[in-house]
Amino acid sequence: MLRYDKLRRCLVEEDYAFELQELKEPNLYREIFSYGRVPKIPFNFRLNPMEPPEEIWITDTTFRDGQQSRPPFTVNQIVDLYDMLHHLGGEKGLIRQCEFFLYTDKDKEAVTKCIEKDYKYPEITGWIRANKQDFKLVKEMGLKETGILTSASDYHIFLKLRKTRRQALHHYLDIVNAALEEGIIPRCHFEDITRADFYGFVAPFAKELMKLSEESNIPIKIRACDTMGYGVGHAGAMLPRSVAGIIYGLNHFAKVPSKHLEWHGHNDFHRAVPNASNAWLYGCSAANGTLLGIGERTGNTPIEALVIEYMMLRGDDDVDTTIITDIADYFRKELGHTIPPNQPLIGENFNVTLAGIHLDGLLKNEEIYNIFDTRKLLKRPPGVAVNDKSGAAGILHWIKIHLNPQNNKLTKSHPAILEIQDWITEQYTQGRITTISNEEMLEQTKRHLPELFRA
Numbered sequence: 145m146l147r148y149d150k151l152r153r154c155l156v157e158e159d160y161a162f163e164l165q166e167l168k169e170p171n172l173y174r175e176i177f178s179y180g181r182v183p184k185i186p187f188n189f190r191l192n193p194m195e196p197p198e199e200i201w202i203t204d205t206t207f208r209d210g211q212q213s214r215p216p217f218t219v220n221q222i223v224d225l226y227d228m229l230h231h232l233g234g235e236k237g238l239i240r241q242c243e244f245f246l247y248t249d250k251d252k253e254a255v256t257k258c259i260e261k262d263y264k265y266p267e268i269t270g271w272i273r274a275n276k277q278d279f280k281l282v283k284e285m286g287l288k289e290t291g292i293l294t295s296a297s298d299y300h301i302f303l304k305l306r307k308t309r310r311q312a313l314h315h316y317l318d319i320v321n322a323a324l325e326e327g328i329i330p331r332c333h334f335e336d337i338t339r340a341d342f343y344g345f346v347a348p349f350a351k352e353l354m355k356l357s358e359e360s361n362i363p364i365k366i367r368a369c370d371t372m373g374y375g376v377g378h379a380g381a382m383l384p385r386s387v388a389g390i391i392y393g394l395n396h397f398a399k400v401p402s403k404h405l406e407w408h409g410h411n412d413f414h415r416a417v418p419n420a421s422n423a424w425l426y427g428c429s430a431a432n433g434t435l436l437g438i439g440e441r442t443g444n445t446p447i448e449a450l451v452i453e454y455m456m457l458r459g460d461d462d463v464d465t466t467i468i469t470d471i472a473d474y475f476r477k478e479l480g481h482t483i484p485p486n487q488p489l490i491g492e493n494f495n496v497t498l499a500g501i502h503l504d505g506l507l508k509n510e511e512i513y514n515i516f517d518t519r520k521l522l523k524r525p526p527g528v529a530v531n532d533k534s535g536a537a538g539i540l541h542w543i544k545i546h547l548n549p550q551n552n553k554l555t556k557s558h559p560a561i562l563e564i565q566d567w568i569t570e571q572y573t574q575g576r577i578t579t580i581s582n583e584e585m586l587e588q589t590k591r592h593l594p595e596l597f598r599a
Contacts, residue, residue: 145157160397162343164310164313164344164345164348166308166309169302170299172299173384176384183385185376185385187380188380188381190380190382191380192389192391194388196424196426196457197403197429198402200428200454200457201237201239201431202430202433202447202450203240203241203266204242204266204447205243205433206225206434206447207222207225207242207243207244207254208271208291209439209440209444210439210444214438214481217254217479218250219253222254223257223261224478225435226266227261228474229242229447231464232465232467233266237265238451238454239266239447239451240430241267242267243269243291244269244270246271246281247281252284252285255270255287259286267289269288269290269331270285270287271291271333275319282328288329290331292330294333294349295336296334296336296340297337297340297341298340298341298345299339313345313352317352324364327362329363330364331364331406332353333367333408334349334350334369337368337369337371338370338372339372342384342390342393343393347393350366350394351397353400354400365405366400366404366405366406368390368391368394368406368407368408368423370408371410372410373409373413373415373442374413375387375390375409375415376415376419377418377421387419387423391428392427402427402428402429405427405428405429406431407419407423409423409444409445410439410445411444412441416442416444417446420450424457431450433447433450435447436475437449448489449488451465452465452489465522466523468489468490469490471490472489472490489522493529495518495525495526495527497529525545526545528542530585536557536562536565539565539568540554540561542585546585546586547589549596560592560593563592564589564592567588568580
């Protein structure tokens with residue numbers, strides 16, 4: 145059968161109606177996931193069209209998934225970070241929702257205090273197990289939406305839940321119906337979707353959810369969870385690992401509207417950010433992440449990276465990106481969280497240069513070796529870490545950054561600069577392997593350029 149596609153403005157073949165495929169044994173895709181070997185990335189060369197939604201946004205799970213990797217936040221810390229998420233996302237709701245646990249008294253107190261902020265964004269949502277009793281928690285807190293764990297792969301259905309696909313499907317639909325009866329928007333978390341049988345379980349399940357949504361006139365959302373970070377963005381990659389294939393299939397085969405579709409990725413194979421970006425580009429409105437990318441194992445997609453990715457994709461500069469630095473400082477000082485020094489955007493050394501030849505270019509024009517105006521956008525001027533590779537250019541740049549000398553005649557050939565360089569060279573000749581500290585640089589500068597310290 146042919147039908148007229150209004151989006152593409154041409155005749156297309158009627159979509160195949162995918163039905164649940166019941167199996168006696170789980171499909172574990174052993175040719176791809178052999179466990180004893182690195183997972184494979186197979187291709188079938190099917191290309192999905194890029195169809196970015198009209199509107200894209202970010203959702204946060206710092207206080208749910210993020211808390212599974214660290215000591216629990218205090219109530220005050222959650223409120224502080226929620227404030228920062230609000231200011232980072234702005235009034236237009238770039239950060240649209242924020243997901244919370246609801247089980248302990250502390251969880252409930254944190255939700256209550258955040259609700260009292262009366263922010264439109266991020267909207268506070270819950271997360272529960274696929275258990276009808278848990279809806280009482282959602283109702284008690286007065287939340288309009290909750291996430292529900294609906295594991296999608298045979299790894300979970302057969303090996304963890306000990307169910308058949310049909311039993312799992314009926315159980316999930318029963319839980320979703322319970323949410324709809326309570327007037328709560330269910331957000332079904334398709335756990336482990338990048339190891340799931342898309343045509344045999346994912347698409348049929350999603351299609352049943354859309355039927356329930358139409359009958360109840362209540363939106364049902366789907367979060368596509370790349371639980372193990374297996375998703376790939378390569379053109380022509382095969383399911384179940386293809387991000388584009390998953391999003392295209394949910395949009396077109398299951399008829400899930402983009403605004404009800406969300407991507408949740410993990411970073412096990414360094415793909416969290418590009419996978420989230422691909423999900424946006426291929427028809428998913430929401431990308432889910434956590435502050436600093438915290439989360440179990442290798443963590444989630446970093447919210448700060450999603451903010452910058454959004455700005456690059458949409459050309460939207462109406463975002464106060466300096467809040468990113470405030471959040472990182474809060475994690476360091478208030479939470480005692482160790483941020484890897486080279487972590488993009490927030491690490492201590494993310495825009496710090498060591499190589500002398502790079503520093504020479506940086507002195508002439510910082511655009512040459514700085515990703516953007518980090519001083520303006522992140523309150524972080526380009527820095528320099530001095531070592532035996534920095535040369536006179538590195539020493540001069542350190543002085544300019546830390547002391548802001550008014551002496552415009554100070555150059556890298558100044559005798560004092562060369563004397564400091566000789567001292568540094570001697571340090572490494574004697575076997576030093578660490579960088580020169582700021583305190584040591586300050587001492588050497590006071591010794592050889594005392595005029596910079598006179599009032």
